[in-house]
Amino acid sequence: MMEAYKLTNSKMQTYNHTQWIIDEWKEATGDGKELCTDGYLHFSDDPLLAVFFNPIHASFDNPRLFIAETDGEKLDDRGIKYGYKRGRLIEEIGLPVITTKQRIEISIRAAYEVVKPIKKPWAKKWLKWADDWLSNKDRSADAADAASSASASSASAASAITASSAASASSAYPAYAARASAAAANAATEKGIDILSIIKQVTKK
Numbered sequence: 640m641m642e643a644y645k646l647t648n649s650k651m652q653t654y655n656h657t658q659w660i661i662d663e664w665k666e667a668t669g670d671g672k673e674l675c676t677d678g679y680l681h682f683s684d685d686p687l688l689a690v691f692f693n694p695i696h697a698s699f700d701n702p703r704l705f706i707a708e709t710d711g712e713k714l715d716d717r718g719i720k721y722g723y724k725r726g727r728l729i730e731e732i733g734l735p736v737i738t739t740k741q742r743i744e745i746s747i748r749a750a751y752e753v754v755k756p757i758k759k760p761w762a763k764k765w766l767k768w769a770d771d772w773l774s775n776k777d778r779s780a781d782a783a784d785a786a787s788s789a790s791a792s793s794a795s796a797a798s799a800i801t802a803s804s805a806a807s808a809s810s811a812y813p814a815y816a817a818r819a820s821a822a823a824a825n826a827a828t829e830k831g832i833d834i835l836s837i838i839k840q841v842t843k844k
Contacts, residue, residue: 641708641709641710641713641723642706642707642708642709643682643683643684643706643707643708643709643721643723643726644682644683644684644685644686644688644689644704644705644706644707645659645681645682645683645689645704645705645707645726645728646683646689646690646693646696646697646699646702646703646704646705647659647699647702647703647705647728648697648699648700648701648702648703649699649700649701649702649703651703651728653681653697654681654697659705659728660728661705661727661728661729661730661731662727662728662729663727663728664725664726664727665680665725665726665727666680666711666724666725667679667680667722667723667724667725678722679714679722679723679724680709680722680723680724680725680726681696681720681721681722682707682709682720682721682722682723682726683719683720683721684718684721684835685835686704686732686734686735687735687737687835687838687839687842688718688719688720688834688835688838689704689720690702690704690734690735690737691737691742691745691820691821691824691838692719692720692821692824692825693821694814694817694818694820694821695818695821695822695825696720702734703731703734704731704732704733704734705728705729705730705731705732706728706729706730706731706732707726707727707728707729708726708727708729709721709723709725709726710723710724710725710726711723711724711725712724717828717829718828718833718834718835719825719828719834735842737838737842739810739813739816739817740810741841741842742806742816742817742820742821743803743806743807743810743816743820744773744841745820745824745834745837745838745841746799746802746803746806746819746820746821746823746824746827747769747772747773747803747806747807747823748773748837748840748841749799749803749823749824749827749828749832749834749837750769750799750800750802750803750804750823750827751766751769752827752830752832753799753800753826753827753830753832754766754769754800761789764786764789765786765789765800765804768782768783768785768786768804769786769803772807778807778810780807780808780809780810780811783804783805783807783808784804784808786804787800787801787804787805787808798822798823798826799823799824799825799826799827799830800823802819802820802822802823802826803819803820803823805819805823806819806820806823824837824838
């Protein structure tokens with residue numbers, strides 16, 4: 640048995656109106672071999688991951704968070720989420736708060752790790768913008784737009800880079816910024832970036 644975490648909507652429902660009840664086991668009965676199929680139930684290893692990635696996963700407007708117990712075969716999606724064959728909700732807990740500013744910083748720090756090894760003029764410009772944002776020297780939307788344009792002009796630019804710049808540029812629109820930040824972090828994990836460590840670093844300030 641493994642402890643995990645699960646988000647539901649305000650009615651304790653998940654995908655396809657699946658109704659969850661405390662202490663009631665559910666089992667994935669489909670034959671899907673990947674996550675986001677009927678072959679696995681989705682859980683997170685950490686409450687921060689569940690909340691941070693909600694905008695691009697379940698996208699619940701008023702989510703609730705539960706400690707869960709899982710069992711059976713486990714499938715790992717880059718540490719962002721996990722699939723298990725069986726699971727049940729144990730106890731509801733409070734949602735960790737991640738502000739829009741923190742979400743943007745997380746995405747920039749994740750993208751930074753992607754860009755840092757790249758020795759190209761556009762990468763140098765993007766890193767300069769990121770340094771200015773992180774130091775609070777320049778967080779203007781114009782600067783973010785310019786950084787996004789510079790990186791998008793290169794075929795080698797990862798989606799994490801433009802998404803993090805877009806998140807910063809849209810800071811006045813929290814819902815869009817949250818989605819762009821989660822998309823940037825999701826792309827960064829494809830490059831092996833430990834996103835949970837970055838989320839913890841930013842939210843503990």
